[in-house]
Amino acid sequence: MRTTLGVALLSLLGLTLTAPPSATGSTPPGSPVAGTSCRVFPANSYWHADVSRLPVHPRSGQWLSHMSTGVRLHPDFGPSYGDGPNYGIPVTVVSGTHARVGVRFEYADESDRVAYPFGADTRIEGGRDSGGDMHAVVVDKSRCRLYETWSTRERGGRWTAGSGATWSLTSNALRRDGWTSADAAGLPILPGLLRWNEVRNGYVDHAIRFTTSTTSRHHVWPTRHDAGATDSLAYPPIGARFRLKRSFSTAGYGAQAKVVIAAMKRYGLVLADNGSPWFFQGEQNAAWPDRLVSDLKRIPASAFVAVDTRSLRVSSGSARTR
DSSP states (O other): OHHHHHHHHHHHTTOOOOOOOOTTSOOOOOOOOTTSSOOSSOTTBGGGOOOTTSOBOTTHHHHHTTTTTTSBOEEEOBOOTTSSSOBSBOEEEEOTTSOOBOEEETTGGGSOOSOBOOSTTOOOTTOTTOOSOOOEEEEETTTTEEEEEESOEEETTEEEESEEEEEETTOOBOOOTTOOOSSTTSSOSGGGSBOHHHHHHTOOOSOEEEEESOOBSOBOTTOOOOOOSBOOTTSOOBTOEEEEOTTOOOTTOOHHHHHHHHHHHHTOEEEEEESSTTEEEBBOOTTOOHHHHHHHTTOBGGGEEEEOOGGGBSOTTBOBBO
16 A cells, blocks of 8 residues: 555655565566557567676776766657657557558668568658668567668658668567677667666666767677677677666756666666667657656766676577577
8 A cells, every 4th residue: 555655655656666676586567569459579688788797897987988978868768849750769569450562672681581571551760761870670569570671762662771681579689790780780679779668657667778989890690790899809799789877866966867777777778789879769759758767867977887788698590598
């Protein structure tokens, strides 16, 4: 009764309760993709692995020395205040009856050449004439299947993209090692996006995708691909995972920012592509609050360490974790 009343009181005050782990060590279930019953990969997926107690990686200091740790994190999503579409990677949800089209790929040898459920309703990052990465992320809610492309364009009903990949959201299967996807990591983008419905509901149960300016020409499990600029192992490889230090204080942060900070401490960040240092990605959603975005911009990159995830791996060909 006290717990119920406490939650009700927090609700009246406009605050969010971040659910703690249960006494058995299990975690609350994450939110499904908005508008679907589809959860984003199994509970034992790499994306949902708790890294809060993993050892610091032996190369953590080296990697961070090449990662502009004097900056603060930058949420790559939120309102644009009228300067074009809102920031973030949009997620389109379709039914199993949606029309499907062929897509011509620049990197066809590393793409899943199947019919994609694209159409006039397909939302593209930045807009259809924006340039940039132009990611398309589509979830078939009937099959819980994910389709992703980048450099996505449509002219006269003909679709082209840089590359494309598809996954079952109920499986831990990985792509062939060496293959790209819509991401340099050869991983799906969706599981690393911060989504508004999970922050609003008070619990983020997965790692968050982020970028840095220079990576090595290496990738680590479960990533399948890299696009680095140096052979030096002193630079971070694609797939390196970082967590926010447990000692980082949340004093002065709003309730929703604390939800994200808790996820960064428990699940961390996954280095998934080359880009601006410490930009981390979220979905495009008009509901992102200004206060939350402002709070997240205050988190210093220097408060992170790289963690050694090798103990999580069960098989090199699967994202399942111990």
